[in-house]
Amino acid sequence: MKKYVKYIVIPLIIILAICLIWLLRNFFILKGLDKKINEANYYMKVTSYNGSSISSVETYVKGTKSIIKSADNIIIYEDNQNKKMIYNVNGTNQVITSADKIPNITISPSSKILANPNLGTAISVKISSERCNGKDCYVIDNYKGVRVWIEKETGLMVRAMNGISHNNNNQEFNTVTDYTYSFGTVTDSDVSDPEN
Numbered sequence: 001m002k003k004y005v006k007y008i009v010i011p012l013i014i015i016l017a018i019c020l021i022w023l024l025r026n027f028f029i030l031k032g033l034d035k036k037i038n039e040a041n042y043y044m045k046v047t048s049y050n051g052s053s054i055s056s057v058e059t060y061v062k063g064t065k066s067i068i069k070s071a072d073n074i075i076i077y078e079d080n081q082n083k084k085m086i087y088n089v090n091g092t093n094q095v096i097t098s099a100d101k102i103p104n105i106t107i108s109p110s111s112k113i114l115a116n117p118n119l120g121t122a123i124s125v126k127i128s129s130e131r132c133n134g135k136d137c138y139v140i141d142n143y144k145g146v147r148v149w150i151e152k153e154t155g156l157m158v159r160a161m162n163g164i165s166h167n168n169n170n171q172e173f174n175t176v177t178d179y180t181y182s183f184g185t186v187t188d189s190d191v192s193d194p195e196n
Helices: 002-032 119-124
Strands: 041-050 053-064 065-072 073-080 082-088 090-097 126-134 137-145 145-151 157-166 172-183
Touching: 002 126, 137 157, 137 172
Parallel strands: none
Antiparallel strands: 041 053, 041 172, 053 065, 065 073, 073 082, 082 090, 126 137, 137 145, 145 157, 157 172
């Protein structure tokens, strides 16, 4: 009888140890991605590829001033006193809505897709390493149905890919979103009021 216990218990303990090591590895990788970035001055571009369409949004932040520019000529400007949405038509800026009607939009490098990871998250994801957009990244699969590439050095998201969607013609496609950043590069002219 002791012989059978030895053949069952020892492999079971080894399997449990391997699972525990894998779980703790995932957990500590996820926890380690919470890097601190100086967000007082940054530029960020988010580009989404959705089937055959491409859209992008650029964000400039310097101190208390920010500008968000979309590819369809809409600009959201904000400083300590003003918040306005502006539409650029043929090179002419027109305010299209007042501050009270503009939603709070935060596009920031610290927008955490992996906010407060826990052991449940560590169990449900697969983490591997891969280069993406020229950066060494962790690839996190099956996080809320999304595959994300997180830069190892900074903890910033480099790419996200949603699952398969269908367009009006019932064609399948993935939505891929690329993120690029630069810090300490935004000048006062980048965040100046577009109406002035």
